[in-house]
Amino acid sequence: MNRERWQQISRIFKSAISLDPEARNAYVAGQCGSDESLRAEVEKLLASHEQASEEHFIGGMAAEAVAPLLVDENEVGPPHRTFSNGQQFGSYVILDPLGAGGMGEVYLARDTRLDRTVALKILPPDISTDKRRMQRFRQEAKVASSLNQPNILTVYEFGEVNDLTFLATEFVDGETLRDHLRGNKKLKLTEILDINIQVLAALDAAHEANIVHRDIKPENVMIRRRDHVVKVLDFGLAKVTEKRHTTVKNEDSEAATAFKTAPGIIMGTINYMSPEQAQAAEIDERTDIWSTGVMIYEMVSGLLPFKGATDSHTIVQILEKDPVPLTNFTQRKVPGELQRIVAKSLSKSPDERYQTAKDMLIDLRALKRKLDAEAEIERTSSPTTPIPAVGTPEVRREPNKVRVLVIALIGMVLFTAAIFGVNSWRASRTRQNNPAATPAAPVAQRTLTYWITVQKYKDGKPYQEPFTLAGEINFEQSYQIRVNVQSAQAGYLYVLNEGPESGQPEYVLAFPSVTTNNNSPFLPAGQAIQIPEKTWLQFDNEQGVEKLWLVFSQDAVPELETARQYARPQTKNLITDAGQNKILQSFLTTHSTTKPELEKGETLTTLRSAGKLLVYAIRLEHH
Amino acid sequence: MTVGRLTQPRQHEITQLLAKWSDGNQSALDELYPLVYDELHRLARRYMSRERKGHTLQTTALINEAYVRLVDQKNVHWANRSHFFAISAQIMRRILIDHARRHAYAKRGGGAQQVSLEEVAAITPDPGRELVRLDEALKSLAEMDPRRSQVVEMRYFGGLNNEEIAGVLKISENTVTRDWNMARAWLYQQLSETAAN
Numbered sequence: 001m002n003r004e005r006w007q008q009i010s011r012i013f014k015s016a017i018s019l020d021p022e023a024r025n026a027y028v029a030g031q032c033g034s035d036e037s038l039r040a041e042v043e044k045l046l047a048s049h050e051q052a053s054e055e056h057f058i059g060g061m062a063a064e065a066v067a068p069l070l071v072d073e074n075e076v077g078p079p080h081r082t083f084s085n086g087q088q089f090g091s092y093v094i095l096d097p098l099g100a101g102g103m104g105e106v107y108l109a110r111d112t113r114l115d116r117t118v119a120l121k122i123l124p125p126d127i128s129t130d131k132r133r134m135q136r137f138r139q140e141a142k143v144a145s146s147l148n149q150p151n152i153l154t155v156y157e158f159g160e161v162n163d164l165t166f167l168a169t170e171f172v173d174g175e176t177l178r179d180h181l182r183g184n185k186k187l188k189l190t191e192i193l194d195i196n197i198q199v200l201a202a203l204d205a206a207h208e209a210n211i212v213h214r215d216i217k218p219e220n221v222m223i224r225r226r227d228h229v230v231k232v233l234d235f236g237l238a239k240v241t242e243k244r245h246t247t248v249k250n251e252d253s254e255a256a257t258a259f260k261t262a263p264g265i266i267m268g269t270i271n272y273m274s275p276e277q278a279q280a281a282e283i284d285e286r287t288d289i290w291s292t293g294v295m296i297y298e299m300v301s302g303l304l305p306f307k308g309a310t311d312s313h314t315i316v317q318i319l320e321k322d323p324v325p326l327t328n329f330t331q332r333k334v335p336g337e338l339q340r341i342v343a344k345s346l347s348k349s350p351d352e353r354y355q356t357a358k359d360m361l362i363d364l365r366a367l368k369r370k371l372d373a374e375a376e377i378e379r380t381s382s383p384t385t386p387i388p389a390v391g392t393p394e395v396r397r398e399p400n401k402v403r404v405l406v407i408a409l410i411g412m413v414l415f416t417a418a419i420f421g422v423n424s425w426r427a428s429r430t431r432q433n434n435p436a437a438t439p440a441a442p443v444a445q446r447t448l449t450y451w452i453t454v455q456k457y458k459d460g461k462p463y464q465e466p467f468t469l470a471g472e473i474n475f476e477q478s479y480q481i482r483v484n485v486q487s488a489q490a491g492y493l494y495v496l497n498e499g500p501e502s503g504q505p506e507y508v509l510a511f512p513s514v515t516t517n518n519n520s521p522f523l524p525a526g527q528a529i530q531i532p533e534k535t536w537l538q539f540d541n542e543q544g545v546e547k548l549w550l551v552f553s554q555d556a557v558p559e560l561e562t563a564r565q566y567a568r569p570q571t572k573n574l575i576t577d578a579g580q581n582k583i584l585q586s587f588l589t590t591h592s593t594t595k596p597e598l599e600k601g602e603t604l605t606t607l608r609s610a611g612k613l614l615v616y617a618i619r620l621e622h623h
Numbered sequence: 624m625t626v627g628r629l630t631q632p633r634q635h636e637i638t639q640l641l642a643k644w645s646d647g648n649q650s651a652l653d654e655l656y657p658l659v660y661d662e663l664h665r666l667a668r669r670y671m672s673r674e675r676k677g678h679t680l681q682t683t684a685l686i687n688e689a690y691v692r693l694v695d696q697k698n699v700h701w702a703n704r705s706h707f708f709a710i711s712a713q714i715m716r717r718i719l720i721d722h723a724r725r726h727a728y729a730k731r732g733g734g735a736q737q738v739s740l741e742e743v744a745a746i747t748p749d750p751g752r753e754l755v756r757l758d759e760a761l762k763s764l765a766e767m768d769p770r771r772s773q774v775v776e777m778r779y780f781g782g783l784n785n786e787e788i789a790g791v792l793k794i795s796e797n798t799v800t801r802d803w804n805m806a807r808a809w810l811y812q813q814l815s816e817t818a819a820n
Binding site for chain 1: 667716807808
């Protein structure tokens with residue numbers, strides 16, 4: 001096809017697709033006149049257009065289709081692999097890659113002097129340059145290792161080969177707790193207790209020797225395959241990485257580099273950080289108690305207790321938020337005693353936590369004994385009926401990847417301020433929240449403007465150009481709509497769809513989503529967004545009144561932050577957990593009693609509400 | 624090569640090249656290309672090996688990270704961001720096609736195997752080969768209509784939304800939508816025809 005012909009076809013095509021089928025045929029016929037082949041070409045293209053939109057041809061993104069291919073099948077090992085199998089490294093021979101991460105690369109290797117198999121961890125060069133810190137790390141790790149506690153990974157040797165610092169440790173044939181959690185959707189409570197009792201036993205021994213781990217998280221806990229013995233890795237290593245945090249604090253440009261060289265490290269650890277770590281304050285062994293509490297919380301509920309849209313939000317949560325009690329989750333019955341233990345370990349003030357790992361261990365052990373005994377009674381008293389499974393929907397443990405990425409991106413910008421400016425930031429935030437502190441500050445108010453874009457459909461095809469309206473009309477089922485929202489103030493927006501069905505409503509999270517606003521609820525002042533950003537909302541067969549709940553808040557809303565972790569693209573963002581839907585329902589009912597002031601214009605509706613929170617339901621009637 | 628350390632981004636240089644390119648200097652693109660290619664490729668692989676189980680890759684997120692890593696934020700105009708995204712879309716296309724091609728080739732390289740009819744029917748379309756064909760069709764489109772082909776590139780390979788595309792190409796969003804419709808219809812037609820052959 002030549003250019004000229006193409007131009008001709010595209011001109012007709014462009015106008016034709018905006019017409020309904022009848023007018024379209026007449027238009028095409030009129031435009032093509034006697035040129036039959038031109039008409040055939042245009043018609044073929046129009047048919048392809050219909051087919052392509054019906055089949056959502058190239059509707060997603062290329063990367064989704066072929067991303068798995070990026071990891072070539074014939075490539076072995078982790079991405080940053082530096083050494084190949086059989087290669088000599090000092091007196092070790094590399095056997096196989098075991099993993100890689102911010103803390104370096106780990107290989108299975110053979111120590112040729114002693115003919116034993118070891119795990120060889122080669123630290124990134126930028127970590128190993130600070131000799132004084134390295135010295136301290138060696139010392140701590142050696143001491144921890146020499147405690148001969150079965151739950152502490154044994155360190156065989158430290159050394160340097162060609163300026164690379166390495167660490168040879170006992171090789172544990174097993175998986176990290178992180179992988180274990182991924183592979184097992186729902187661990188039994190007794191298993192969770194058992195694992196953490198062993199972690200605390202390791203911590204207890206280390207704390208006795210004045211060694212704080214500082215980085216307890218599922219990635220640093222290994223479970224040996226053969227006997228399920230738990231091994232805590234990397235005692236003292238976190239200390240070395242703190243150096244990077246310090247550089248971030250001192251020097252802006254260096255901060256950028258430090259961050260860029262190791263995004264994984266910083267982002268990976270933040271969720272388990274204690275308030276004192278997040279504030280870069282003095283820490284002691286009670287920081288490990290906190291992190292263990294976070295880990296138990298995560299293992300029981302499948303959710304992190306502190307997880308905001310960005311790193312800085314997470315930090316604020318760590319400093320200020322009380323996590324949803326474990327007993328509130330419906331997917332399993334959590335003993336009140338476990339909630340008490342976890343809540344105690346997650347006290348913001350170290351003085352209110354368990355003071356020693358031993359105290360916490362004793363409580364967990366007692367609880368485990370109690371549960372074991374109960375299970376035994378149940379088993380013997382009703383031998384024919386199996387113990388009923390608790391709860392219905394399973395918690396998906398796989399972390400929401402997209403969120404992770406988005407957090408990574410937003411987190412980058414805010415990171416420096418987040419970790420080190422946290423105190424001043426908090427101070428300014430308090431001022432914001434408290435009008436009395438700054439006399440000039442206006443009374444808190446929320447203002448939100450919305451309008452609806454409608455695309456009509458006729459015979460399954462778009463019909464006429466989309467139009468906008470200020471509010472609520474009777475929609476036909478075939479209409480597709482988009483909600484446009486503009487916020488006068490910066491804040492957190494959540495949009496939930498509630499169907500017309502009676503009974504316990506199930507909510508669909510319409511905003512934020514992976515495809516809309518990068519999955520972040522935060523909107524800067526004046527920002528307008530389309531919900532959804534790239535597609536349209538469609539009505540389903542259920543007729544009646546759909547509600548689109550707008551929740552616009554000055555601060556992130558904990559109920560919604562938790563609930564939205566249950567909304568997943570796989571279920572079209574439907575929140576499947578019954579307990580979460582109940583929580584949402586009660587939240588929406590409670591907060592919609594004070595109706596916002598409504599101002600309807602020709603094409604826009606403006607909602608105003610005094611206070612920090614605005615809750616409003618747009619009613620969409622369709623038949 | 625060093626262990627675990629990411630290649631040091633040549634931030635300043637990249638920022639300057641980006642500025643030159645947006646000022647219309649085409650040779651800047653030749654220099655920019657390999658630098659961005661390396662970074663995007665590395666990031667994509669890192670994400671994929673970390674996320675092997677789920678196989679989701681958010682192109683926009685990826686490019687955003689590359690942008691933050693590669694471009695010196697202090698010395699860049701905000702408008703450069705969309706230019707960066709535009710060229711990243713081009714590069715993502717190259718990266719994905721390279722891999723798709725290699726993948727398709729590796730499959731063929733296995734030699735002509737005897738397959739029973741049932742098996743043939745059960746074979747699902749290979750996303751790699753589909754993508755290679757799309758790429759070829761897109762090249763033909765570019766010869767007739769470079770702008771429409773760019774719209775597809777930015778949207779499908781780069782994950783840009785219509786507004787961003789409109790910004791880069793300096794056309795209205797409506798035009799982007801129309802371009803997209805036309806291009807998509809034509810590509811669809813091309814692919815169904817080659818598939819039939």
